Amino acid sequence: MxxxxxxxxxxxxxxxxxxxxxxxxxxxxxxxxxxxxxxxxxxxxxxxxxxxxxxxxxxxxxxxxxxxxxxxxxxxxxxxxxxxxxxxxxxxxxxxxxxxxxxxxxxxxxxxxxxxxxxxxxxxxxxxxxxxxxxxxxxxxxxxxxxxxxxxxxxYCSVQPSTLMEPLPSTGPVIGYMATGGHGADLDLVLPAIEQLLEDMPDLRFETFGTIPPPARLAPFGERVAHFRGEPNYSAFLTRLNELGWWVAIAPLEDTPFNRCKADTKWIEYAFCGIPAVVSDLPVYQKACADGAGALAATSEQWLKALRLLLADQQARHDMLTTARQRLGARYGxxxxxxxxxxxxxxxxxxxxxxxxxxx
The missing domain is CATH 3.40.50.2000 (Glycogen Phosphorylase B;)
Structure with a gap:
């Protein structure tokens, strides 16, 4: 033995x-x-x-x-x-x-x-x-x-394909961001697009999950901007992320040497929890999001276009999530x-x- x-x-x-x-x-x-x-x-x-x-x-x-x-x-x-x-x-x-x-x-x-x-x-x-x-x-x-x-x-991060969580989309459109408090500069990259969408879509909400607070510049949108505290237990964290029911999630990253060393964990967690994602167009995410498994954005205009498309088109969200989950099973088991x-x-x-x- x-x-x-x-x-x-x-x-x-x-x-x-x-x-x-x-x-x-x-x-x-x-x-x-x-x-x-x-x-x-x-x-x-x-x-x-x-x-x-x-x-x-x-x-x-x-x-x-x-x-x-x-x-x-x-x-x-x-x-x-x-x-x-x-x-x-x-x-x-x-x-x-x-x-x-x-x-x-x-x-x-x-x-x-x-x-x-x-x-x-x-x-x-x-x-x-x-x-x-x-x-x-x-x-x-x-x-x-x-x-x-x-x-x-x-x-770096892996999944059990048999345990992928069923999408639980909320009754109204929601953009979400899961992060710790050190990612404020990353979130700044996409704030102009989020502000524009909140102005254009009266029923749209923006939510953060984790230790990152809601941006002060979104305060004029009142209760349409919300924050949920993170979960220290990793399994509970994934369950809670799934329950939030975001239509689309974001993963912005500043193009810095530190960030270029990161793994594609956020994209994996979003896909596992049933949420299609728009992410920064950096090497961190390019391989994972190829062929429609995620939307890549580098400018405010690209963030705005990708988010607007996914919020408006349920089939586009479904197709992106399907492709993402196929990639999870093939590469990230x-x-x-x-x-x-x-x-x-x-x-x-x-x-x-x-x-x-x-x-x-």
Whole structure:
């Protein structure tokens, strides 16, 4: 009988990143007893060498994954894991070495603390393998002088095609935007089009979902603009997104180096929840939205045209969602991501074994 592979994932805070990247794709392996998975948020006790050693000795992982881990103590954790013969992977889904001010002053200040940046850089270069969510992010990490092997995921977010949610469109037209508070500058790209549509269509509503507030410039439209708080649990978040009944969703992105490293997660989540989407015409979304699986927009005129068409034409919305969901099944299946993660684990173990041989 094969022994379960023991995976320990440590992060600054447990959130959607770890659910999407590890909990979901490894769920079948965990259920079958092939993997023992533990995901923990940072504990200050781990900063000391003794604390790091105690954690690793207690769990005894075969693989340690530091997922978006910018807290102090990473080098002690890495050393303790390596002393047990464990492979070490650093996982990133954003370029946290170059967080821009456009994400908001709080995030900018948090991630750009010199000691945090230095700790992150040291942890990246102390790992056996860096797992980047996209090829663009992998390229950025090379430019940041990350010297250990880097591998990029072919996909980041996945779905179970059999669990796609039925569309629940509201009785009146609604444009929706799901985002965190650091995306105000992105939303500004499409506000002129939304304002125009709200003026032209008296029954149209605009709603935001998450920590992003409604834009102040839309206040003149009163109750036709609304905000819904996010859901910390990822499954509950998807259920709530589906229940909002948006006719069309948007995913604007400023064309910045940071955003070009992102994955097409918003488009996947919208399609999974039964909502056709208009997205920024950037490499992040171009492959996913090809052939009518989503509408691409780069200018205010293009945003206005795409949104107006979808709001006015139920068949166009249906056709776009159908194409999007066909793509989800063909390219973004949970089994695809499961194989990707397993292959990355295998690669990390092989690299760690090779490096141990070279050291001995």
């Amino acid at each position: 094969l022994t379960a592979r023991r995976i320990l994932i440590l992060c600054d805070a447990v959130g959607a990143t770890q659910t999407i990247s590890f909990s979901q794709p490894l769920a079948d392996d965990v259920a079958a007893g092939r993997v023992h998975l533990q995901i923990l948020a940072h504990d200050p006790a781990w900063v000391s060498i003794a604390g790091a050693q105690a954690l690793v000795d207690r769990i005894r992982p075969d693989i340690l994954v530091l997922s978006r881990y910018t807290s102090p103590g990473a080098l002690g954790l890495t050393a303790a894991a390596r002393a047990l013969g464990a492979a070490v992977i650093f996982h990133l889904d954003d370029d946290l070495l170059a967080v821009p001010e456009s994400l908001g002053r709080a995030k900018y200040n948090y991630y750009n603390q010199p000691e945090r940046v230095a700790a992150l850089r040291a942890a990246l270069n102390a790992s056996d393998l860096v797992y980047a969510s996209t090829p663009a992010l992998a390229d950025c990490l090379v430019e940041h002088d990350v010297t250990v092997p880097i591998t990029a995921g072919d996909i 949970r089994d695809v991501l499961s194989r990707q993660v397993t292959d990355i684990f295998d690669l990390a173990v092989a690299l760690a074994a090779r490096q141990e041989c070279e050291r001995s």
